[in-house]
Amino acid sequence: MKERLETIREQVKQKISEIKDLQALNDLKVKVLGKKGELTEILRGMKDLSPEERPIVGSLVNKVRDDIEAVLEKAELSLKQKELERKLEEEKIDVTLPSSKIIRGSKHPINRTIEQIQDLFVSMGYDVVDGPELETDEYCFERLNLPKGHPARDMQDSFYITTEYLLRTQTSAVQARTMLANTEKTPIRMICTGKTYRREDDATHSHQFNQVEGLVIDKKERNVSLADLKGTLEVFVKEMLGDNLSLRFRPSFFPFTEPSYEVDVTCFKCGGKGCNLCKQTGWIEILGAGIVHPNVLKMNGYDPEQYGGFAFGTGIDRLAMFKYGITDMRYLYTNDVRFLKQFDRMD
């Protein structure tokens, strides 16, 4: 009896090593432990044994059964694992095939530049304000110290609608609106960005373009000076064009500021050594700026004896071109989708 049990155990162990799948394993289980299985047969034969032998054989059978069950269980686990692995392998894909496309749009480079400028100035406490593009002569010129017949009006040949209405030639029109609207005469720190229009159209001038305008007005005792203007523009230029650039103030003339300056920045292409971009001068003209003209303050409700400040303005189109290396201004307004789609990622 004992030998028989040992044989069964050994046979199971031997057979298991040959088994390759779960079905065969199950067959073996039934063959040994099933209702008609070998071990069950032995248990069934127990009744013929003497009462003394019964517990001895009984415990032996139980031991053998436990052993066999443990072996079978181990084998089953291992087979299941193998089967899973095989199944996974069947699901193998070519990871280098193209991905599923997720659609992505694009933001126009000018608006990207405008947003960058707005964010910079908002971070310095400036308010971003807006004004109409179809302006009156009063706000666009007269309140900015450019009376009718002023020779400087030639500098900005305008698209008039009537003698009083025109497409704004400069975002400066918003200066007057902001000052007049500020009845409390609290300090002003504002910028305005947007479309402007001049009656000219050639390879380097679009009749429609974009400007940013900044205005700071404060009490005289806080003394907003040219040094403050320079510091502010340094921050601006570094944000837009890169660090290690210096500024040069060149005296100029704008009717709404006095003194007035054109501001040059070190040529960012050659670093100031001289190249074709800067026409060998090492400088690139980038901004117009100055101290707000007392007439402008007066005409817009501020007493020039009590208040002072600075203003600056620049073209955004050129900044966008520098920023993205756009070679021809006309790309900005042609809207070729092959151009637009290039501006589809984080800056």
Next chain:
Amino acid sequence: MKLSKNFVKDYIDIDIDIKTLAEDMTRVGNEYDSAERLINATKLVVGEVLECENHPDSDHLHICKVDVGNEILNIVCGAPNVRKGLKVIVALDGAELPGNIKIKKGKIRGQESNGMLCSMAELGLESKFLNKEDKEGIHELPKETPVGEDPIKFLNMDDEVADFELTANRGDLLSVLGMAYELGAIYDKPVKEVDLSHNEQGEDLNKIFKLEINTDNCKLFLAKKVEGVKIEESPTFIKNRLIASGIRPINNVVDISNYVMLELGQPLHFYDADKLNGILEVRMAKEGEKLTTLDNIQRTLTTNDIVISDGKQPIGLAGVMGGLDTEVTEKTKNVIIESAIFDNVKVRLTSNKILRSEASNRFEKGLDPNRTYMAVERAAKLLEEYADGKVVTGTVIYDKTDVKPKTIEITFNNITDVLGMKIPNEAILNVFKRLGFTYEEQDNKIYVTVPTRRLDISIKEDLIEEVGRIYGLDNIEGKLPTVPMKKGSIDLTIREIRNKMISLGLNETLSYILVRKDEAGKFTTDSFEKVNLLDPITEERSTLRYSVLPSLLKIYEYNKARNEKDVAIFEIGKGFYKKEDYGEDTKLAVLMSGKYYLGIDNKKDVDFYVLKGIAEEILDYLGYYGRYSFIQPKAIPQEMHPWQTAEISVNNDIIGIVGKLHPSVEKEAVYVLEINLDRLLAKKTGKMKFKEISKYPTIKKDLAILIDKTIISDEIAKLIKRVGGPLLNSIEIFDVYEGKNIPRGKRSIAYSLSFGKQDRTLTDEEVNSVMEKIIEKLQSSLGVQLRK
């Protein structure tokens, strides 16, 4: 303003190359376009043609032997006027001529050529300065020109010229004398006196000549007479200085008027005195009055033009152009000099119509009356010296000007506060001295007196600018303003909309707001007046758009022509109109055509519902969920498909349109959407707020119906919602079908209805009872059949 260095050296001692001078001027605010030698050529020499034979292999070339002093060169020349004995300008081997031309030894049709014989055109002179032989051939030097010499020196053209682009306020720099003052300030050098000395004779002009000024637009008029002038060619120095300044020499008398204008900035006009009747009148023209100007064009004048008359007829347009009848000719003997100041705005308006000239430019920028007086004397002096004229005693004067040197009060602190830098007091005073301003110091104040030539300076800010300009601003340390801290404000709505559109896969465009007149009325049935430009550059851009869609359509067509047919673009821009007043609205416009990727890997043809989906996405995102509907329009713009267009209504106000383009506008299937954002955003939206999530399950029921196609989906949904009551949480269409197995004129729609209650679980009975009511009502009101 072209500045001749030789000319300005009459008034200031400078010895500096023109490029440095121009750069130094730029630093003080006077930009330049170019700065170079008048004749920008090297290795030129005077030669004499010793022999000249025809080239054997050419019908126009000549083979010349040219003596250039130290050798005799073989040179092939094609000019018709080359001949034996001619003195010529020779560009030697290695010479560089304007336009990047380099002269090299070589062979021309087999014949050795060791240089080039030059015309003045080849040396860079503009064609208006060329005489006949220079236009057709090479320049002929006078017989006495010494061989081997520098021809440029001999021609007195050894000059340098800087072309300045001046700011509108610096009219004073439109004169050599003004430039001398500016350079004097830069280099700290004195400016020399202008020589006005001349003799006068005979009876005082005031006794025989009259001025009648009958308009306020002339504040100063001076007349002087010079008799017995001899008209001939001008002396070389006058001619060359005119050429260097860009003015064509004509004869000595005409040239002197231009010369004085260049020198002093005061435009002059010379009349043939014998063609006047002893009188000059200044008045406004009569409407429709005629005048033939000296370019031989008859002009019709208006009451805005200032004219000079002989007491009867107009004989000149003040400040702009003289008349043909009284101009100085070869035969002129006696000259009346006019030196006057006319209203700058009036001159500007007239010159804009007729001709922008050197003279009108100076009138427009404003003139110094002291120069008006100087100029008349200076012209008399030069006519005496270079035209053998005899100056008649006296000047007829009309003067209503009261220009005096201005005295401006300022403090040292005023200056340093604005400039934001420390400048020693002596340095500030030194700037005033260098500018030729006088000053007095008293109790910490400076009283600065500014000469009349600086019309641009009138307030202390102007003086601050002068100090900054001349002292230099390179030492300003930048700093940030010290102001109270605050948060900058910005409305980010437009930016949110832009980013939303981009996230939907649309590409942002930026187009011109100016369109053709007919385009400005498209894509709308609104009533408004188009906004037209008074003076457009082209018809293509003559009117302000009302809708942004014409711009997008153009962009679509541009891209389609380049084989880009999957177009998905949008723009946020303004549309303009006139109703009671002028106005503008910000609009969001979308155009789509071709394939569109919806979500991941789902490519489909764009149709109406894609655009509608985009409209809903934007409206939902902006917080208008549940407040809008798409309705069949009462009137449809001609450009839109009559049966695939909807108006978008928010709270019963039409804020936009969505639909397909009419096939007559575009053959391809193109869909557009436009929302008036100003109109939409004026409607307030509530704050985003958390809503309690129901703890109880919802029950879903499907409902498939067969219904007449004429009944629109909105109508069915409204009915279901009404009957469904508060238990019905949402209603979704998951299938719409017509065609096979569906009777003609009908369609099948399948809905998924979701029921639920916040505070408890619904029973099946409750839901079924609502469903039954819905079905009943659908059947009774809309004649719906159920599909199983």
